[in-house]
Amino acid sequence: MKYRDISQAIGFLFLKACLAIVLFFLVLIIWDISSKGIGTINWAFLTQMPKNGMTEGGIFPAIVGTFFVSIITGVFSIPLGICCAIYLNEYSKNNWFTRLIRMSIRNLAGVPSIVYGLFGVVLFVQMLKMGTSILSAGCTLGIMTLPVIITASEEALKNVPRSYREGSLALGATKWQAIRTNVLPYSIPGMLTGTILGLARAAGETAPILFTGAAFFIPFLPKSLFSQFMALPYHLYIMSTQHHSIIKVRPIAYATALVLIVLVFSMNLIAVLLRYKLRKVKKG
Amino acid sequence: MNKIKDKLIFFFFLLSGLIVVMLLAGIFYLLGSTSIHAFKEISLKQFFFSDNWNPNAYGEPSYGIVSMIVSTFMVTIGSLVIAVPLGIGTAAYLSDIASEKVREIVKPVIEILAAIPSVVIGFLGIVLIGPIVAKIFHIQSGLNAVNGSILLAVMALPTIISLSEDALTAVPNTYTEASLALGATKWQTLVKVKIPAALSGILASCMLGMGRAVGETMTVLMATGCAPAMPHSFLDSVRTLTSSIAIELGEVAYFSTHYYALFAVGLVLFIITFIINLASDIILHNYQKVYN
Amino acid sequence: MKKAAGIMIAIFLFSCTAFAENNMVQIKGSDTLINLVQKMSEVYMEKYPGKNISVTGGGSGTGIAALINKKTDIANASRLIKAKEIQNAEKEGVTPKRVVIAIDGLSVIVNKDNSVLQLTVDQIGKIFRGEITNWSEVGGDDQAITLYGRQSNSGTFEFLREVVLKGDYSSNMRQMNGNSQIIEAVKTDIGGIGYVGVGYAKEAEDINIVKVARNSKSPFCSPLNVEDVKSGKYPLSRPLNQYVNGTPANEAKEFILFELSPAGQKIVEEQGFFAIPDEYIEHNESIIG
Numbered sequence: 118m119k120y121r122d123i124s125q126a127i128g129f130l131f132l133k134a135c136l137a138i139v140l141f142f143l144v145l146i147i148w149d150i151s152s153k154g155i156g157t158i159n160w161a162f163l164t165q166m167p168k169n170g171m172t173e174g175g176i177f178p179a180i181v182g183t184f185f186v187s188i189i190t191g192v193f194s195i196p197l198g199i200c201c202a203i204y205l206n207e208y209s210k211n212n213w214f215t216r217l218i219r220m221s222i223r224n225l226a227g228v229p230s231i232v233y234g235l236f237g238v239v240l241f242v243q244m245l246k247m248g249t250s251i252l253s254a255g256c257t258l259g260i261m262t263l264p265v266i267i268t269a270s271e272e273a274l275k276n277v278p279r280s281y282r283e284g285s286l287a288l289g290a291t292k293w294q295a296i297r298t299n300v301l302p303y304s305i306p307g308m309l310t311g312t313i314l315g316l317a318r319a320a321g322e323t324a325p326i327l328f329t330g331a332a333f334f335i336p337f338l339p340k341s342l343f344s345q346f347m348a349l350p351y352h353l354y355i356m357s358t359q360h361h362s363i364i365k366v367r368p369i370a371y372a373t374a375l376v377l378i379v380l381v382f383s384m385n386l387i388a389v390l391l392r393y394k395l396r397k398v399k400k401g
Numbered sequence: 402m403n404k405i406k407d408k409l410i411f412f413f414f415l416l417s418g419l420i421v422v423m424l425l426a427g428i429f430y431l432l433g434s435t436s437i438h439a440f441k442e443i444s445l446k447q448f449f450f451s452d453n454w455n456p457n458a459y460g461e462p463s464y465g466i467v468s469m470i471v472s473t474f475m476v477t478i479g480s481l482v483i484a485v486p487l488g489i490g491t492a493a494y495l496s497d498i499a500s501e502k503v504r505e506i507v508k509p510v511i512e513i514l515a516a517i518p519s520v521v522i523g524f525l526g527i528v529l530i531g532p533i534v535a536k537i538f539h540i541q542s543g544l545n546a547v548n549g550s551i552l553l554a555v556m557a558l559p560t561i562i563s564l565s566e567d568a569l570t571a572v573p574n575t576y577t578e579a580s581l582a583l584g585a586t587k588w589q590t591l592v593k594v595k596i597p598a599a600l601s602g603i604l605a606s607c608m609l610g611m612g613r614a615v616g617e618t619m620t621v622l623m624a625t626g627c628a629p630a631m632p633h634s635f636l637d638s639v640r641t642l643t644s645s646i647a648i649e650l651g652e653v654a655y656f657s658t659h660y661y662a663l664f665a666v667g668l669v670l671f672i673i674t675f676i677i678n679l680a681s682d683i684i685l686h687n688y689q690k691v692y693n
Numbered sequence: 694m695k696k697a698a699g700i701m702i703a704i705f706l707f708s709c710t711a712f713a714e715n716n717m718v719q720i721k722g723s724d725t726l727i728n729l730v731q732k733m734s735e736v737y738m739e740k741y742p743g744k745n746i747s748v749t750g751g752g753s754g755t756g757i758a759a760l761i762n763k764k765t766d767i768a769n770a771s772r773l774i775k776a777k778e779i780q781n782a783e784k785e786g787v788t789p790k791r792v793v794i795a796i797d798g799l800s801v802i803v804n805k806d807n808s809v810l811q812l813t814v815d816q817i818g819k820i821f822r823g824e825i826t827n828w829s830e831v832g833g834d835d836q837a838i839t840l841y842g843r844q845s846n847s848g849t850f851e852f853l854r855e856v857v858l859k860g861d862y863s864s865n866m867r868q869m870n871g872n873s874q875i876i877e878a879v880k881t882d883i884g885g886i887g888y889v890g891v892g893y894a895k896e897a898e899d900i901n902i903v904k905v906a907r908n909s910k911s912p913f914c915s916p917l918n919v920e921d922v923k924s925g926k927y928p929l930s931r932p933l934n935q936y937v938n939g940t941p942a943n944e945a946k947e948f949i950l951f952e953l954s955p956a957g958q959k960i961v962e963e964q965g966f967f968a969i970p971d972e973y974i975e976h977n978e979s980i981i982g
Contacts, residue, residue: 649846651755651758652758654782
């Protein structure tokens with residue numbers, strides 16, 4: 118074998134090893150959490166309140182809390198995100214203002230999650246006097262999710278062929294009528310995909326809610342939008358670092374981690390299936 | 402009538418665009434206006450040049466962020482050392498060697514890696530990776546910079562892989578064909594032609610991965626031990642900018658000097674990530690220009 | 694789209710009102726106190742169904758900050774409130790008042806294979822300030838000392854610093870999240886030394902509790918000795934406190950009265966701490982009225 122063939126063989130082996138290591142990480146993570154978490158999970162764990170100083174019982178309030186916060190996140194970010202995407206794709210011209218919006222979106226996507234937390238503390242908790250609550254935390258996560266939703270929605274709008282708009286406009290419809298009847302209906306599935314992905318990310322975030330509403334332990338479910346709440350990711354953080362006997366509650370921490378990744382993965386799966394189906398429809 | 406209505410609708414959508422711009426400006430403004438109060442009592446010199454962060458000191462409190470910045474860059478660079486070769490290698494495998502079928506399966510699988518919440522990765526740092534690190538280096542506790550770097554690398558990988566692969570795929574086929582026609586092997590083509598051609602795209606992906614690592618909170622908070630002392634080696638516990646905010650904001654009274662100082666830390670963090678993102682943006686922009 | 698959002702909001706509002714309004718007492722703070730207060734709240738809630746008490750940790754500093762920010766009704770603290778904190782509280786219109794609910798003998802613990810079984814306050818100070826770094830300097834084997842302590846939001850951290858160190862901790866001290874983590878660490882580290890509430894030290898196995906003397910001329914006392922801790926002969930004995938905003942009222946007052954009742958104090962002793970002596974009973978009465 119020639120030198121260059123050997124070097125190619127070694128090179129390709131290196132690339133294969135890279136992929137193998139990356140996949141190994143993933144398998145390791147999922148295997149460790151599912152094998153150690155599954156034993157603790159049962160119906161009672163999912164539907165009971167924590168007991169005995171959180172050393173026993175379930176994680177029901179954390180599941181409920183994450184659910185409520187995600188709804189607020191969605192209510193805040195979906196309409197705003199979609200409107201912004203419509204502006205960018207349908208109305209904007211190539212000028213400084215459009216470039217400014219795009220730059221803002223890109224930078225919002227890069228802002229560290231803890232900085233969103235600081236922003237939420239000042240704006241929602243203090244200035245708007247919403248206190249540490251589901252509402253404050255939901256809005257903070259909403260801002261964080263915006264870039265994902267805008268980007269995905271714009272992508273969905275872009276995929277609607279030009280001719281759909283032109284056809285409608287030629288028939289004398291106004292621009293808005295054309296968008297409403299001939300563009301939006303076709304882009305909704307795509308927007309939905311992006312939205313679900315965004316919400317899945319928000320549901321797993323901890324740093325933005327640390328100081329805007331998440332609570333260590335509350336012995337009942339949230340009463341209103343202004344209540345503090347327990348959340349799955351925060352609960353995992355508490356159980357693995359802040360609890361007064363972390364060794365004892367390790368099984369609960371593993372099970373919480375498993376519930377959290379199952380939740381996030383299934384949201385991702387729904388989004389991927391939706392995208393897949395969409396692609397098929399378009400091709401067909 | 403319809404025209405007025407259309408105009409109104411236009412302004413409605415324009416407004417939503419404006420809100421997005423205002424949000425970014427608002428974050429910057431609120432961080433800035435809150436941090437400014439910190440410097441009524443803390444000298445800029447102390448803040449930026451002292452490595453002693455001890456707001457609850459026995460004597461005079463001290464607010465120096467040098468050790469936090471060093472810690473932040475230690476775990477970031479550590480994570481890049483691991484993630485960049487792995488990421489580029491995997492991207493090259495996917496773009497050049499893998500069959501269509503393998504790619505169809507592997508790409509979504511790597512997306513799954515990106516979907517794992519950071520708090521879960523941090524948890525694994527405590528229960529799985531940390532103890533392994535402790536065993537390998539024969540130390541008491543594995544909660545240190547090495548542990549943080551490994552975990553951050555795992556988190557930066559999906560970004561680096563997917564963007565690098567895009568960059569490699571975007572290299573025009575003519576480049577590859579010309580190189581192969583001249584008798585180069587696939588490997589030589591990859592290393593000497595494709596990677597240099599896609600370099601700016603790859604670089605941009607690494608910058609984005611770096612931005613993520615600098616701003617990541619939960620993972621480093623949970624898995625690096627968070628001792629406030631200046632780290633001397635990768636086996637020392639480190640406390641980054643992000644984890645300092647996360648640890649201390651819950652225990653400060655609103656509107657105290659310590660509270661304002663934490664916002665100043667947040668502002669520094671915001672500016673660092675802003676610069677990194679901007680740099681990656683500029684690199685990416687230039688590279689798109691080259692091909693168009 | 695709008696319809697879907699409307700339905701979502703409707704479901705949400707409905708599910709919110711579905712849970713009956715209930716008064717809750719929030720208690721937050723010291724990690725040393727958490728097991729004790731948690732236990733008391735559970736007994737209390739069992740005795741009086743319909744009462745709701747949420748007890749969370751985070752450290753004395755966190756508890757007091759929450760009291761100042763009006764995010765908790767009662768702050769648990771294993772140290773006294775600082776002048777600076779009172780200032781901050783007044784700015785926010787909060788007047789912190791202190792109730793003593795138990796006595797703790799802060800315990801210094803070492804690995805069970807460590808031959809050092811007694812230390813003076815001065816030696817402990819030197820060890821945690823980082824001036825003594827080897828066990829041989831205090832009569833032990835030639836073995837480097839590893840320091841395990843708490844984070845700065847801990848009342849125990851502050852207490853030891855005020856009473857023993859009178860200076861800053863060595864920056865090499867490992868800052869752990871809670872009492873039980875310190876015990877776990879000292880168990881496995883032959884050179885380790887740490888400090889925890891006596892309630893935790895008593896329960897733990899495989900560690901030694903060090904006897905402490907005020908100075909080289911005083912006798913060595915153990916935190917396990919009830920009389921020595923209560924009389925203050927044990928140098929590291931300290932009151933465990935709860936702070937409230939103004940004179941406690943309603944639900945919070947009822948719970949505090951329960952904590953101070955014979956039933957409550959019995960739980961204090963069961964948890965390994967010590968019941969409050971007469972001087973503090975008088976102080977408490979002057980606060981609650």
